[in-house]
Structures are given as C-alpha cells and as structure tokens.
Amino acid sequence: MNTSKDSILTTQYPMNLDSLLRSEIQKAVAALFNQSVEQLQLQPTNAEFEGSHTLVCFPLTKISKLKPEETGTAIGNYLVQHADIVTRFNVVKGFLNLVIADKVWAEVFASIYANKKYGVLPANGKEIMVEYSSPNTNKPLHLGHLRNNFLGYSVAELYKATGYTVHKVQIINDRGIHICKSMAAWKLFGNGETPESSGLKGDKLVGKYYVEFDKNYKAQVKELVEKGVSEADAEKQAPIMKLAVDMLQKWEAKDAETVQRWKTMNGWVYNGFDVTYKRMGVDFEKLYYESDTYLLGKDEVLKGLEKGIFFKKEDGSVWVDLTPDGLDQKVLLRSDGTSVYMTQDIGTAILRFRDFPKIEGQVYTVGNEQEYHFKVLFLILGKLGYEWAKKCYHLSYGMVDLPTGKMKSREGTVVDADDLMQEMVDAARAQTQELGKIDEMSKEEVDDLAEMIGLSALKFFLLKVDPKKRMMFDPKESIQLQGHTGPFIQYTHARIKAILRKAASMNIVADAAALTNVDALEVAEREVLFKINQYPNKLLEAVKEYSPAIVANYAYELAKEYNQFYQAVPIFIESDPAKLRFRIAFSEVTAATLKKAMALLGIRMPERM
RNA sequence: GGUCUCAUAGCUCAACUGGAUAGAGCAGCUGCCUUCUAAGCAGCAGGUUGCUGGUUCGAGUCCAGCUGGGAUCACCA
Numbered sequence: 001m002n003t004s005k006d007s008i009l010t011t012q013y014p015m016n017l018d019s020l021l022r023s024e025i026q027k028a029v030a031a032l033f034n035q036s037v038e039q040l041q042l043q044p045t046n047a048e049f050e051g052s053h054t055l056v057c058f059p060l061t062k063i064s065k066l067k068p069e070e071t072g073t074a075i076g077n078y079l080v081q082h083a084d085i086v087t088r089f090n091v092v093k094g095f096l097n098l099v100i101a102d103k104v105w106a107e108v109f110a111s112i113y114a115n116k117k118y119g120v121l122p123a124n125g126k127e128i129m130v131e132y133s134s135p136n137t138n139k140p141l142h143l144g145h146l147r148n149n150f151l152g153y154s155v156a157e158l159y160k161a162t163g164y165t166v167h168k169v170q171i172i173n174d175r176g177i178h179i180c181k182s183m184a185a186w187k188l189f190g191n192g193e194t195p196e197s198s199g200l201k202g203d204k205l206v207g208k209y210y211v212e213f214d215k216n217y218k219a220q221v222k223e224l225v226e227k228g229v230s231e232a233d234a235e236k237q238a239p240i241m242k243l244a245v246d247m248l249q250k251w252e253a254k255d256a257e258t259v260q261r262w263k264t265m266n267g268w269v270y271n272g273f274d275v276t277y278k279r280m281g282v283d284f285e286k287l288y289y290e291s292d293t294y295l296l297g298k299d300e301v302l303k304g305l306e307k308g309i310f311f312k313k314e315d316g317s318v319w320v321d322l323t324p325d326g327l328d329q330k331v332l333l334r335s336d337g338t339s340v341y342m343t344q345d346i347g348t349a350i351l352r353f354r355d356f357p358k359i360e361g362q363v364y365t366v367g368n369e370q371e372y373h374f375k376v377l378f379l380i381l382g383k384l385g386y387e388w389a390k391k392c393y394h395l396s397y398g399m400v401d402l403p404t405g406k407m408k409s410r411e412g413t414v415v416d417a418d419d420l421m422q423e424m425v426d427a428a429r430a431q432t433q434e435l436g437k438i439d440e441m442s443k444e445e446v447d448d449l450a451e452m453i454g455l456s457a458l459k460f461f462l463l464k465v466d467p468k469k470r471m472m473f474d475p476k477e478s479i480q481l482q483g484h485t486g487p488f489i490q491y492t493h494a495r496i497k498a499i500l501r502k503a504a505s506m507n508i509v510a511d512a513a514a515l516t517n518v519d520a521l522e523v524a525e526r527e528v529l530f531k532i533n534q535y536p537n538k539l540l541e542a543v544k545e546y547s548p549a550i551v552a553n554y555a556y557e558l559a560k561e562y563n564q565f566y567q568a569v570p571i572f573i574e575s576d577p578a579k580l581r582f583r584i585a586f587s588e589v590t591a592a593t594l595k596k597a598m599a600l601l602g603i604r605m606p607e608r609m
Numbered sequence: 610g611g612u613c614u615c616a617u618a619g620c621u622c623a624a625c626u627g628g629a630u631a632g633a634g635c636a637g638c639u640g641c642c643u644u645c646u647a648a649g650c651a652g653c654a655g656g657u658u659g660c661u662g663g664u665u666c667g668a669g670u671c672c673a674g675c676u677g678g679g680a681u682c683a684c685c686a
Contacts, residue, residue, distance in 0.1 A: 046629060056628055058666065068666080094666085095629060136686085176686070290686095302651070317684060326612085327682090334684040341686050369615070372681055396617090399679080406679095435648065453648090465622065468614090472621065477635070482648050484622080484634040491648045499645050534625095541625075553623070556633085567641095567650040587645095609648075 017085075017100070017108050017533055018042065021053055026082040027073050031082075035063045044530070051097030052530050058094045065552050068094030097099040105529050106515040106582075113512030113585055119535045119596055124163035127358040130156040132365035133170040133282070134342060135220030137269045138178040139207035141276050143400050143407065143415040143473060144367070147462045150602060151397055152365035153282045154463060154548035157600045162543050167356055171288040171348060174266050177248055182206045182545075183261055184244040185213035195446070196270050201275065201418070203270030214410070218241050254435055279421055280456065283600050286355070288348060296347025298339050300384060301332045309383050320380055345377050346384075353388060361391025363546070368396040395546050398470030400462075415473070427479045437609060449606055453487050456603045460486030463601050464552040484556055486603055489594060492559040494609040499571060503584045510511075510585035514578040524565035525586065531558045532593055539600075548601055555597040562590050 021039055053486035057072040058601070064071040069091050076089035076096050088099040112118050132152020135141055141149075156166045170609050186209040195202045217240050224234035235241065238351045250258040277283070301318055310320050310332060318333035332343050339347075352362065364374060374394035381389035399406070405415050429450035432438055438446045461478040465471045481487040503510070515521070521529070534554070541552040571587070574580040595605045 041628075043625065043628080048630085054629085058628070061666085075627095093629060173686075178686085315684085328612095331684050336684080338684085340684070344686095367680095368614080369680055370686095373686095375613095401679095431648075435646095437646085437648090461621095469622090470615075474621070477621065480635070480648095482634085485648085487648060488634095491646080495646055495649085502645060537625090549623095550625095553633090560633085563649060566645080569643060572645055608646080 009057070016536065017104070018053075018537070021085065021098070021100075024076065024079060024085065025055060025310075028078040028082070029060065029063070032074050032078055033060075033064050037063065044393060045097045047409075049092060049095075050088070051099045052526065053098045053100065055096040055098065056089075056094065057096055061094075072096035099588060100364055102515075102521050102526075104170065105124045105521060105526060106513075108533055109515070109529055109586065109589070110512040114588055118589075119539055119593065121163040122163050123165070126163070126360055127165040127167065127356065128159055129169060129352060129356060129359045129362045130159065130169045130365065131169050131171065131362065132156075133277075134173065134366070135170075135273070136173045136178055137203075137206070137266050138182045139209045139409070140201075140203040140272065141417040143402075143417065143420060146280070146417050146420070146458070147400050147471075148365055148367070148398060149280055149282045150279075150459050150462050151395070151467055151548060152363075153280075153602050154551075154600060155363060155365065155395060155543075155546055157602065158543045158548065158551070161539055161596075161600060165358075167286065167359065168284050169286045169288060169352070170284055171290060171293065173290050175251065175262075175291040175294060177244060178210070179206075179266065180207040180244040180247040180251065181213040181217075183247055183258075184240055184522065185209040185216065185264055186265065187243070187261070188240065195271070199566050201272040203272030203276070204263050204270050204418075205272075213240060276417055279455075280417075281604075288352075290344070293348045293351065294339065294344045294353055296314065297343040297345070298333065298337075298347070300346050301343055303606070304380075304384055305601045320376075320383070322376060322379060325379055327372075327376060327379070330380075331379075342373070342377060342380070345373075345382060349377070349381060349392070350386070353386070358387075358438070363393050363395050365397070368398055368470075370394070371396050393546070395467070397467040400471055400473045403472070403474050415475070420475075421455065421458065423475075424458045424479060428453035428457065428481065431481055432609065449609055452604045452606050453481065453490060453609065456486030456490055456598075457481060458486075459601055459603050460489070462554055463548045464556070466549050467547055486598070489555050489559040489598060490603075490605055491592050491609060492562055493591050493598075493605045494607060495566065496562070496587045496594075497607045499587050500584065500591070502572065508584055509581060510588055511578070511581035512585040512589075514585070515582040522565070522569050524561070524568045525583075528558070528561045528565050528586070528590060531561050535593055535597070542600075551597050551600050555594055555601075558590065558597070559594060562587075562594075 025040055025042075026037060028039065035369070037060065039059070041059060042431065043054050045051040045054040047294050055072070055075065057068045057075070060071050060075075061068055064074065066074065072091035072094065076091060076098070079086040079098065080089060085100055085104045086098050087101045090097050130152055133145065133149050135145060153168070156168050159166045186206075189212055190209065193203050193205065198205060198340075200208070217238055220238035220240055221231070221234045224237055225231055230236065247258055250264055253291070305312060305318055310318050312318050315335040316333040316337070317331055319331055321328050321329050323329065330342060331340060333339065349362065353359065361395060371394065374396075376388050378392050378394075381392065401407075402413060402415065412586060412599055429446065432446070432450060432453065438449070441449070458478065464484070531554075538550055538554040542548060569583070571580065574583065599604055
C-alpha cells in the first residue's frame with residue numbers, strides 16, 4: 001500500500017485510479033483468501049446503484065469458497081478498513097459496488113489538471129506507417145473515400161498520441177487502363193478542354209471524360225452486337241476501347257505524346273485532389289505513385305522462385321501455393337513475365353521499409369473487399385523472410401451504403417466528396433443563422449464556424465461507427481446537428497468556453513486543489529470526473545482496436561455528462577469560493593479533454609457557436 | 610458451390626471482449642429559457658438481440674445447424 005502522505009496516487013501515467021484500485025483488491029483477496037489473483041473483472045457501476053467501480057465476484061468464488069454475495073461483502077469490508085480510497089460499498093447479487101472517497105476523486109482531478117499532457121503518452125521511439133486514401137486518378141473522390149480518409153487520418157493521430165512517430169502515406173493509382181479511358185474520351189471529344197477553359201475542378205473534368213468514355217463505349221458495343229457480333233468480341237472491338245488499349249500500350253512504351261497527355265491530365269486531377277484533401281483536413285508525408293512502383297516486386301518474386309518459395313508452371317507463369325495456409329494458389333508473374341497487382345504490392349511494401357527503415361510495421365487503410373488480397377500479401381512477405389510482415393495490418397473497413405442501396409458509379413448514385421462537404425457546410429451555416437448565433441461575428445468568422453461545424457457533423461457521422469462494420473449513410477440524418485453528433489460536442493465545448501470567459505472577466509481563478517477540503521462532490525461532478533479519468537484507457541483501447549469510434553463515442557459521453565452537470569449545477573451562483581474555483585478548473589479540463597479527443601478525429605472545436 | 614463476414618427499439622448505432630433489469634440518438638409524446646449558450650436538460654413510450662439447439666453460476670457476446678443480406682474466390686486493380 002502506498003502510504004505517502006502527500007498523495008495516494010501517482011501522477012505517472014499509466015498508473016491511475018483504476019490500477020490502484022485493482023492492486024488494493026488484489027491485496028484484499030490475498031489477505032482474505034490467501035491466494036493471489038491476476039485477472040479482476042472491474043467495470044463501471046450501473047447508474048441505479050451507489051458507487052463508481054464494480055467488482056464482479058463470481059469468478060472469485062472458486063478461491064474464496066464462499067457464495068458470490070459473501071465474497072463481495074468480505075472484500076468490501078476489507079477494502080473499507082484497509083484501503084483509504086474506498087469509503088463505502090454495497091453488494092447486489094454477485095456485484096461489489098465500491099464508493100471511492102471524494103478526496104481521492106479530488107486528488108485524481110488535481111493530478112490531471114496539473115498534467116498538461118494528460119492523455120498524451122511520451123514518445124516511445126517507435127515508428128509506424130499508415131497508408132490511406134490511395135485513389136484512382138480517373139475520377140473524383142466520393143463518400144467511400146471520405147470514410148477511408150477520415151479513418152486513416154484518425155488512426156495515425158491515435159498512434160501519435162500514444163507516442164509513435166507516424167508516417168502517413170498513400171499510393172496513387174495513376175496508371176492503367178482507367179486513366180487511358182479518360183484520355184481516350186478527352187482526345188475524341190475534348191476539343192482541348194482544360195480546367196481553366198471550362199472552370200471545372202481538374203478531377204471533375206477528368207471524371208467527366210471517364211463517364212463520357214463509358215457512355216460511348218456502351219453505345220458502340222450495342223451497335224456491334226446489333227450487327228451480329230458476339231458480346232465478348234464487341235467489347236474488344238469497340239473503337240473507343242481499342243483507342244484506350246492502344247494508349248495504354250503506348251504509355252508503357254513511353255511514347256512521348258501519350259506520356260505528356262497522361263502527365264497533363266493527372267496533373268489536373270492532383271490539383272483537384274489537393275483542394276479536396278485540404279478541405280477534408282488530411283495530409284500525407286510521402287506520396288507513392290503506381291507509375292513508379294508497378295515494376296517493383298518482380299525481382300523479389302524471382303528471388304523467391306530461386307529459393308523454392310514460389311513455383312513455375314509449364315507456361316512460364318510464377319505462382320505461390322498457399323493451400324497449406326488454407327488459401328489458394330495465387331499468380332505472381334504472368335506467363336509473359338509481367339507483374340500483377342500482388343507483385344507490385346510486394347515491391348512497394350519492401351520499398352517503404354527501405355525508405356523508412358525504423359518503422360516497425362504498416363497499417364493499410366483499405367476496404368474490406370480486399371481482405372483476401374492482404375491476407376495473401378502478408379503471408380507472402382512472411383515467406384520471403386521479412387520479419388515485419390507480422391506487423392503489417394490491413395485496417396479493413398466496411399462499405400458505406402446509401403438508403404437507395406450500394407453506391408454505383410454506373411447508376412449515378414455516387415455521392416461526391418466535394419459536393420457532400422459543401423452541403424454539410426451550407427446546412428451548418430443555415431442552422432447557425434437560424435439560431436441567431438452570428439450577430440456579432442464577422443463574415444470570416446461565420447465562414448470558419450460553418451466550415452468547422454459542417455465537417456464535424458460529417459466526420460463524426462462517419463467515424464462514430466465501428467470501422468469494421470458496413471454502415472448506412474442517410475444524407476438527411478448526417479446533416480443533423482443535434483443529438484449524437486459532432487456539433488453537439490462542439491456546442492458543449494463552446495458552452496464551457498463561455499463559462500471560462502465569464503470567470504476570467506470576474507477574476508475567478510481556477511483552482512484544481514480547492515476541493516480537497518470539501519466533503520462531497522455533486523453526483524454530476526463525480527460522473528464527469530469518472531469519464532475524464534477514463535480518457536487514457538479509452539485512447540489505448542482505440543489504438544489497440546484501430547477504432548476512432550471508441551474515441552468518438554467517448555467524447556460524446558463526456559459531453560453528455562458535462563451537459564447534465566451544467567444543467568444540474570449553476571456555477572456562478574455558488575457561494576463557496578473553493579467550490580466555485582474548483583468548478584472552473586473542472587470545466588477547463590472537460591473542455592481540454594473534449595478538444596483533445598476530437599482532435600484525434602480531425603475535428604476542430606469552436607470557442608463559441 | 611468454397612471461404613470470410615454481418616443480423617440488437619420504427620430508423621441509425623452502442624453494449625468495456627462471457628456479467629446486474631440490453632443502452633444512446635433520431636422520429637413520436639410531456640415538461641423546462643428573467644440564473645453560465647434550449648445545437649441543451651428532465652421524463653414517457655418503444656426489445657422473444659433473425660430462428661433452433663448446445664456449452665455454464667451466467668450468453669446479444671462462445672459452439673453447431675438453419676434463414677436472410679454482403680464480400681471474396683481472375684495471367685483485373
């Protein structure tokens with residue numbers, strides 16, 4: 001037992017109230033039953049009972065040789081007598097509900113308040129790479145990319161907060177038949193149109209010709225089929241497709257004119273993407289381009305072939321046999337010796353570890369339709385002898401569905417990223433105006449606030465759901481700014497800031513330690529403190545699970561608890577100056593914690609709204 | 610067809626990884642603005658956790674089977 005007079009808690013993370021309580025319970029078990037126990041089931045107490053922490057006693061009955069209720073009572077009594085931090089307890093069925101002393105809560109709070117880096121772990125010297133976004137360059141970004149980008153960005157931020165140095169990267173799929181299709185359509189119908197001449201965003205312009213290609217291609221195929229050509233042949237013979245294929249071949253042969261057009265059109269796309277990424281608030285340390293990496297990996301495969309890790313078929317194609325791992329055989333080099341997607345990904349992975357030798361692993365933020373691909377990729381890298389293959393993780397996320405079903409570009413049901421962000425910001429502005437909140441704001445402030453709120457609604461909506469699960473995106477619902485939303489949390493933050501401004505104007509100084517002499521906390525205060533105390537654990541859990549949703553839901557719960565306090569306890573009518581000063585400090589920490597948590601989701605917090 | 614995955618309130622999602630009477634938001638209904646921001650708070654109503662078995666002190670959670678969605682199984686990316 002820690003007998004220090006000054007503090008029964010250590011401010012040194014990760015030691016905290018929970019781990020202290022655990023060790024006290026372990027001591028109790030050891031003393032009472034003469035046995036040591038490592039795993040304790042500690043959970044938050046249900047709201048209907050008194051207490052904050054609950055020990056589940058059923059698993060302990062084996063060593064206590066008592067009924068669950070008796071076990072709980074015995075431990076409860078011991079804790080009250082021997083552990084300073086527990087003042088009362090009650091036992092309901094097999095659950096031991098513990099009441100933590102208010103002076104302990106006060107001390108927990110004071111240590112959090114004093115620690116400016118609360119919830120941020122010190123640098124651990126480790127490095128990791130997070131890949132996300134990775135679009136094709138033939139069309140604009142859409143709703144699916146938004147989930148990907150917000151998720152990847154957030155996971156990278158989570159790693160940073162737990163002490164990692166993070167390298168954010170993406171691989172841009174800038175070559176291949178898809179971009180040649182846009183190029184072909186542009187050549188035929190473009191009349192030299194450029195972003196400048198048309199006023200269109202570059203990615204939108206290139207996307208327009210991709211659609212144009214598809215339209216003409218379909219018409220040509222139909223015409224051929226009507227002339228009696230088989231569908232399979234028609235698909236190959238359609239003149240516009242022949243042109244696209246021809247361009248692909250010319251590109252691979254480095255034909256100057258084709259390469260030039262390819263560079264120009266991709267350049268348009270990149271300019272467009274830059275605008276979109278900027279508004280999303282995401283960034284990248286290094287960009288990989290498929291045109292640079294698509295030939296990589298072949299040597300690795302050939303080396304693997306020599307070592308007998310892979311095998312060659314009669315037609316000259318190279319394969320890996322994964323049947324011992326429960327998977328199939330997979331081609332790695334075509335019979336003509338060219339690479340496939342997998343080959344290239346092997347090469348890129350190795351290249352990245354050469355570029356960033358200190359990274360311990362890579363996180364690939366890619367949709368769950370590629371689960372099989374990554375399973376195979378990591379297995380192959382392992383077979384090639386790369387130890388880090390074990391530390392590669394496919395952050396697989398579910399598809400975003402619309403109320404009308406799946407997004408399909410052919411059916412024009414794709415939700416464009418730029419349009420959606422704009423709609424959200426417009427809705428936020430309209431709502432802000434309607435509520436009459438902008439009377440004293442300049443136009444710039446209003447614009448910035450609308451931007452903050454609109455994107456918060458969107459990001460929170462996409463991040464609050466467990467990434468692994470497929471989710472439904474209902475535009476009407478996402479545009480909502482009340483309830484379980486980002487703006488609700490922002491609002492809580494702005495509210496607290498208003499209190500802090502008022503306190504400052506009244507010369508009230510926050511004092512976290514003021515409460516030490518106070519007997520009892522308000523129930524609502526204890527609830528908020530409990531949440532604030534949880535923050536580091538939630539952060540760790542979120543990183544472990546690769547789940548920003550855990551942070552998002554945590555922030556929501558904390559905001560909700562604070563709002564309950566806000567309504568239950570009017571701060572400035574408090575006559576006891578110690579309580580008043582404590583509550584200012586308490587509000588400060590809540591706002592700071594909300595801000596930190598939301599920053600991990602890429603969401604900014606307004607000072608007023 | 611093989612493999613993987615999902616199914617919780619009318620709708621969208623939670624449920625601390627096997628623990629108490631399964632919780633929030635939206636939608637519906639009822640209250641609360643002369644006190645720090647009502648984008649809020651309090652309350653009502655809403656459930657056979659797809660179905661059937663099993664494992665155990667205890668199952669939304671684990672196992673088996675069934676039903677119904679989705680993904681994947683290319684010398685595509």
